[in-house]
Amino acid sequence: NAGVMQNPRHLVRRRGQEARLRCSPMKGHSHVYWYRQLPEEGLKFMVYLQKENIIDESGMPKERFSAEFPKEGPSILRIQQVVRGDSAAYFCASSGLAGVLDTQYFGPGTRLTVL
Amino acid sequence: AQSVTQLDSQVPVFEEAPVELRCNYSSSVSVYLFWYVQYPNQGLQLLLKYLSGSTLVKGINGFEAEFNKSQTSFHLRKPSVHISDTAEYFCAVSDQGNAGNMLTFGGGTRLMVKP
Numbered sequence: 335n336a337g338v339m340q341n342p343r344h345l346v347r348r349r350g351q352e353a354r355l356r357c358s359p360m361k362g363h364s365h366v367y368w369y370r371q372l373p374e375e376g377l378k379f380m381v382y383l384q385k386e387n388i389i390d391e392s393g394m395p396k397e398r399f400s401a402e403f404p405k406e407g408p409s410i411l412r413i414q415q416v417v418r419g420d421s422a423a424y425f426c427a428s429s430g431l432a433g434v435l436d437t438q439y440f441g442p443g444t445r446l447t448v449l
Numbered sequence: 450a451q452s453v454t455q456l457d458s459q460v461p462v463f464e465e466a467p468v469e470l471r472c473n474y475s476s477s478v479s480v481y482l483f484w485y486v487q488y489p490n491q492g493l494q495l496l497l498k499y500l501s502g503s504t505l506v507k508g509i510n511g512f513e514a515e516f517n518k519s520q521t522s523f524h525l526r527k528p529s530v531h532i533s534d535t536a537e538y539f540c541a542v543s544d545q546g547n548a549g550n551m552l553t554f555g556g557g558t559r560l561m562v563k564p
Contacts, residue, residue, distance in 0.1 A: 337492075338492065340492075367551065367552075369552075369554075374556075375556055375557075376453070376455075376539060376554035376555050376556040376557050377493075377539065377541075377552075377554040378554070379551045379552060379553065382551055390551060393551075425492060425493065427493075429550070437495050437498070438495075438550065438552065439492075439495075440485075440492035440493040440494070441492045442490065442491050442492045443492055
């Protein structure tokens with residue numbers, strides 16, 4: 335059973351470009367979480383999605399950031415018009431159930447560098 | 450809202466010595482508690498979690514943690530560390546009323562095991 339997959343593992347963008355980060359949850363998982371880890375900091379929650387629904391986006395910046403989890407295909411975190419402060423590691427996690435009844439399994443992360 | 454404090458950003462220790470990684474949290478509601486480990490260039494892996502019941506929780510790789518409600522702490526311990534335990538360790542909490550199980554992480558503690 336493959337784990338959570340994220341691609342690309344490393345992404346370099348120039349200021350003003352768009353960044354698309356992909357997350358394929360574990361097989362059978364329908365809950366996806368995105369976290370951001372800034373340099374020298376812990377992970378910060380961004381958004382929680384179920385298939386075709388955004389459940390909680392309280393941690394998402396109000397502008398330039400969006401996320402989706404379509405019925406088919408991976409979850410996408412999109413950052414428009416990237417700035418240097420967006421440089422971070424972005425982690426995706428998935429679970430089969432909502433709540434603490436099930437463990438969140440994390441992917442290896444995408445390390446975004448904005449030049 | 451919750452917050453998690455990991456007092457030590459780095460903990461150097463010799464192989465086969467005991468280690469304790471400290472975690473304190475603050476929350477206005479009851480929480481669930483977690484420890485995750487992150488090996489270099491990998492995603493986070495769950496070590497153990499406290500949901501209810503016995504305050505001493507045993508996890509993988511010989512780690513254990515004790516929940517102390519009065520001191521709002523959840524320190525991680527291992528009686529004898531190995532070189533392979535060198536990694537970043539994150540303490541996290543989840544609000545018991547949070548149906549989505551979003552995690553709030555501490556800043557991490559880098560455990561460096563020396564031969």
